[in-house]
Amino acid sequence: MIFGCGYVGSALAERLIVDGVRVGALTRNQETARSLRNKGLAQVVVEDVDSDRWHTILDDYSAVVNCVSSAGGGLAGYRKSYFEGQQSILNWAATQDLSHYIYTSSTSVYPQDGGVLIDESAETTDAPETGQVLLESEKLIEAAASLFKSWFVLRLAGIYGPGRHFLLDQLKEGEGVIPGRGDYTLNLIHLSDIVAVITAALSSNAASLSGIYNVADDSPTFKRNVIAWLAAESGMPVPQFDPNIVSSRLRRRRGGRMPDRKIDNSKVKAALNWKPQFKSYREGYEGLLAG
Numbered sequence: 001m002i003f004g005c006g007y008v009g010s011a012l013a014e015r016l017i018v019d020g021v022r023v024g025a026l027t028r029n030q031e032t033a034r035s036l037r038n039k040g041l042a043q044v045v046v047e048d049v050d051s052d053r054w055h056t057i058l059d060d061y062s063a064v065v066n067c068v069s070s071a072g073g074g075l076a077g078y079r080k081s082y083f084e085g086q087q088s089i090l091n092w093a094a095t096q097d098l099s100h101y102i103y104t105s106s107t108s109v110y111p112q113d114g115g116v117l118i119d120e121s122a123e124t125t126d127a128p129e130t131g132q133v134l135l136e137s138e139k140l141i142e143a144a145a146s147l148f149k150s151w152f153v154l155r156l157a158g159i160y161g162p163g164r165h166f167l168l169d170q171l172k173e174g175e176g177v178i179p180g181r182g183d184y185t186l187n188l189i190h191l192s193d194i195v196a197v198i199t200a201a202l203s204s205n206a207a208s209l210s211g212i213y214n215v216a217d218d219s220p221t222f223k224r225n226v227i228a229w230l231a232a233e234s235g236m237p238v239p240q241f242d243p244n245i246v247s248s249r250l251r252r253r254r255g256g257r258m259p260d261r262k263i264d265n266s267k268v269k270a271a272l273n274w275k276p277q278f279k280s281y282r283e284g285y286e287g288l289l290a291g
Contacts, residue, residue: 064093090141107157112261117261160281187261188281189217217276
C-alpha cells in the first residue's frame with residue numbers, strides 16, 4: 001500500500017506492478033487517482049492521509065510505503081502530511097498484519113555546513129522547522145517498530161528524473177543568471193535509484209536491518225560545477241549566480257543560503273546491497289538531455 005502516490009510513489013507503483021505485486025494507493029489528488037487506475041493498481045483511494053476515513057476502506061496489504069509530500073500551506077502543511085499523516089497510517093497499521101514499513105524522509109533534516117561528510121549518526125538538533133517535523137514523524141515509526149518485521153526510514157537527497165529536472169529548467173529559463181549561490185554541495189538522487197532502493201528494502205527480511213538510511217548518489221558536487229556541465233552539454237553559455245536573488249522560502253528556512261554538506265550513502269549500500277545506477281549527475285542528466 002503506497003501512501004502519497006505522487007512523483008516517487010507513481011514510479012514505484014509502476015515498477016511493482018511489472019514485478020507482479022498487487023499495489024494499492026492513497027492520494028488526495030483526483031487527477032493522480034485517474035492516472036493510477038489506468039496503470040492497473042488494484043485499489044486507489046482519494047482521501048487526505050491524516051484523516052481516519054480511509055481506515056475501513058483499504059484491502060489487506062502486507063507492506064506500506066509512505067512517500068507523502070507536503071499538503072502546502074507552509075509549516076502547517078508539513079505537519080498535516082508528514083506528522084499527522086504518519087500518525088494516521090500507524091493507527092491503521094496497528095490493526096493490520098504488516099511485514100514492512102518504508103518511509104521516505106529527507107536529508108534536509110541535517111543542518112550541518114562547512115563541507116562536512118554526513119552519515120546517519122550526525123546531529124539533527126538544529127534542523128530547520130520543516131526538518132524538525134520530518135524528525136518527529138520518523139520518531140513515530142521508531143516508537144511503533146514492534147508492529148513490523150522490518151522498518152526503514154530513507155532520507156532522500158535532492159530528487160530529479162524524467163519530468164523533474166529543476167537545475168536544467170533553471171539553466172534554460174534563467175537568461176544567463178541563476179538565483180542564489182553556486183558554492184555549496186548538491187546531493188542528488190535519481191528517481192530510478194529511489195525506486196530501486198525502496199524495492200530492495202521491501203525485499204529485505206532481516207529485522208536487524210531496520211533503521212535510518214541516507215539515500216544519495218556517489219558524487220556530491222558544487223552546484224556551480226553541475227550548472228557549468230549542464231551548460232556545456234546543452235551548448236549554452238555558463239550562467240552567473242546572483243546571491244541577491246533568493247526566494248522568500250529560502251530566506252525564511254535557511255537564512256538565504258543552502259547548507260554545504262556531503263551526504264554519505266555507504267550504510268544503505270552495504271545493508272541492502274544497493275548501488276545507484278546513476279552514480280553522479282552526469283549519468284542521470286545525460287538521459288534527460290537525450291530525451
